[in-house]
Amino acid sequence: MTRPPAASDAPFSDSDSASFRRSFERWRTAFTQLAVPATSPLRCDQQQPTWDQGTIMQEMKPDTEKSDAERKRDAADCKRCEKWRDELARDSPIVRFMLKHVSLLPPPPGSTMPSPEHSQTPHLPIPITCAPCPPTMAGGYSSEMGILLCQNRFMSRRHMEDALTHELVHAWDERRFKPKGAWGEDLRAHACTEIRAENLSGDCRFNREFTRRNWHFTKQQQACVRRRATLSVAANPNCKSKEEAERVVNEVFESCWPDTRPFDEIY
Structure with a gap:
C-alpha cells in the first residue's frame, strides 16, 4: 500500500532526492524566518542579556547610578x-x-x-x-x-x-569555519574574520573613512581593512601587543582579503 504524501512532502515529486528535499526545507525555513512583521514588538522594557559582564562593557555606568x-x-x-x-x-x-x-x-x-x-x-x-x-x-x-x-x-x-x-x-x-581551538584563542582565525567583516560590511567605504580623516589616493580599502582589523585583534585579551596583532593580520591578509563568501563579489 502506497503511503500518501505528508503535508511537508507536497512540493516534491517522487523523483526528487532526499538531499534535494532537505535543501528545499532549509531554504523555506530561512525565508520564513525572514518574514519580519511590519511592526515587530519593541523589547526595551525587558531585561537585557548580561553583555555588561565583558571587560569593555564594565566601563559603562550602572543603571542604579544613572x-x-x-x-x-x-x-x-x-x-x-x-x-x-x-x-x-x-x-x-x-x-x-x-x-x-x-x-x-x-x-x-x-x-x-x-x-x-x-x-x-x-x-x-x-x-x-x-x-x-x-x-x-x-x-x-x-x-x-x-x-x-x-x-x-x-x-x-x-x-x-x-x-x-x-x-x-x-x-x-x-x-x-573551524578555528584551531575556541574562537578568540586562535588569533589567525580572529584576524581573518575581522578582515572579512571590515571588507564586506561597508565599514571601509570612502565616505566613512573621510569622516574619520583617513583616506588614501590608492588602495584606500585595503589600508582601512588592515588598520581596523589590527585594532580589533589588538583588543583580544589573548593578543600580547599591537605588534603581534599587526604580524598576525599581515600573515593572513593575502588569503582572507579576497574571500568574499557568502557574496559572489563586492562592489
Whole structure:
C-alpha cells in the first residue's frame, strides 16, 4: 500500500532526492524566518542579556547610578535602535542576505546561544540585542549571546546597517569555519574574520573613512581593512601587543582579503 504524501512532502515529486528535499526545507525555513512583521514588538522594557559582564562593557555606568534624564535617553535610544534593526531586517538587501545565509547554517558544535524562539528576537534567526555601549565600539558578536548593537553609538541607520552586517559576517564565519581551538584563542582565525567583516560590511567605504580623516589616493580599502582589523585583534585579551596583532593580520591578509563568501563579489 502506497503511503500518501505528508503535508511537508507536497512540493516534491517522487523523483526528487532526499538531499534535494532537505535543501528545499532549509531554504523555506530561512525565508520564513525572514518574514519580519511590519511592526515587530519593541523589547526595551525587558531585561537585557548580561553583555555588561565583558571587560569593555564594565566601563559603562550602572543603571542604579544613572539620572532620570539618562534613563529616559537610554529608553529612547533603545526604541530607535530596535526600530532601525527591524526595518533593516525587512528592507536592507545586504542585511537580509546575511540573515538568510546565517540561518542556512547550523549553530557551531557546543553552541550555547539561545534559539530564535527563546531569544528576545524570535522573528530573527539569531539574537540581535540593543544596549548602551562605551565610545570604543558600535557593536559586538558573542558565541553565547548573539549580536549586540550599541544603541547610543549610531550616527544614522546606514551606520547601523554597516555595523549589523559586520557582526553578521562574524556569525556566519563562526558557523562556517573551524578555528584551531575556541574562537578568540586562535588569533589567525580572529584576524581573518575581522578582515572579512571590515571588507564586506561597508565599514571601509570612502565616505566613512573621510569622516574619520583617513583616506588614501590608492588602495584606500585595503589600508582601512588592515588598520581596523589590527585594532580589533589588538583588543583580544589573548593578543600580547599591537605588534603581534599587526604580524598576525599581515600573515593572513593575502588569503582572507579576497574571500568574499557568502557574496559572489563586492562592489
